[in-house]
Amino acid sequence: MSSTVPKSSNIFWHDCPVGKTDRQKLLKQKGCVVWITGLSGSGKSTLACTLGRELHTRGKLAYVLDGDNLRHGLNKDLGFAAEDRAENIRRVGEVAKLFADAGLLCIASFISPYRRDRESCRALLSDGSFIEVFLNMSLELCEARDPKGLYKLARAGKIKGFTGIDDPYEAPLNCEIEIKELDGVCPSPSDMTKQVVAYLEDKGFLHE
Ligand SMILES: Nc1ncnc2c1ncn2[C@@H]1O[C@H](COP(=O)(O)OS(=O)(=O)O)[C@@H](OP(=O)(O)O)[C@H]1O
Numbered sequence: 001m002s003s004t005v006p007k008s009s010n011i012f013w014h015d016c017p018v019g020k021t022d023r024q025k026l027l028k029q030k031g032c033v034v035w036i037t038g039l040s041g042s043g044k045s046t047l048a049c050t051l052g053r054e055l056h057t058r059g060k061l062a063y064v065l066d067g068d069n070l071r072h073g074l075n076k077d078l079g080f081a082a083e084d085r086a087e088n089i090r091r092v093g094e095v096a097k098l099f100a101d102a103g104l105l106c107i108a109s110f111i112s113p114y115r116r117d118r119e120s121c122r123a124l125l126s127d128g129s130f131i132e133v134f135l136n137m138s139l140e141l142c143e144a145r146d147p148k149g150l151y152k153l154a155r156a157g158k159i160k161g162f163t164g165i166d167d168p169y170e171a172p173l174n175c176e177i178e179i180k181e182l183d184g185v186c187p188s189p190s191d192m193t194k195q196v197v198a199y200l201e202d203k204g205f206l207h208e
């Protein structure tokens with residue numbers, strides 16, 4: 001007989017003697033989530049990896065959560081319908097929160113096309129520790145890059161519900177960092193990284 005008790009009843013929070021502050025002292029940094037959002041091909045994974053490497057070089061512990069990669073494991077049961085994308089982002093938000101609590105600089109790069117889903121992730125974190133980075137690249141640029149040939153397939157009707165083609169992308173209204181083309185030229189990964197690192201430095205995340 002199946003239980004009539006709701007799934008999340010009779011559970012209690014268990015505090016551990018070593019807390020986030022202790023871990024941050026050990027690591028000499030403050031846990032946070034750098035959430036990179038933008039169209040497919042806008043450069044999310046490139047920025048995530050360049051930023052991850054730069055932080056590593058500076059002796060900071062960072063970890064990249066990338067959409068394509070997580071869809072090989074934790075989220076491999078999810079597709080691209082709005083409710084699947086919402087569940088994808090919800091799970092990633094929870095994982096990112098754990099990484100930040102561990103004291104890490106967590107870099108999450110996901111299309112995350114829905115404002116509401118991104119805002120739910122923001123709400124999981126303490127004030128200021130969710131840093132939304134919007135890669136505001138034009139559809140034309142992303143489509144011209146098309147490194148995986150997915151835009152071509154979407155235009156040919158072979159992929160349905162492709163973000164930017166026949167599925168929505170809701171741009172952030174109040175993100176912490178917006179990176180866009182200047183006179184039609186995209187800033188280099190290294191320039192973007194400098195901008196994000198300067199923000200992290202300025203807000204004190206790179207020190208205990
Ligand atoms: N229909 C559709 N729409 C958008 N993207 C698609 C789709 N189907 C497959 N892909 C590939 O999946 C990658 C995006 O995964 P995400 O987990 O970041 O997507 S989402 O945040 O849940 O919207 C995305 O990777 P990126 O190009 O790195 O963004 C694509 O390679």
Ligand SMILES: Nc1ncnc2c1ncn2[C@@H]1O[C@H](COP(=O)(O)OP(=O)(O)O)[C@@H](O)[C@H]1O
Pocket residue numbers: 038039040041042043044045046047145147186187188189
């Ligand atoms: N800042 C940049 N300047 C020029 N080309 C870039 C830049 N960032 C990424 N690219 C190129 O654009 C393509 C898409 O980048 P990628 O990081 O895979 O985007 P996303 O993860 O958003 O799909 C890749 O071929 C990559 O080499």
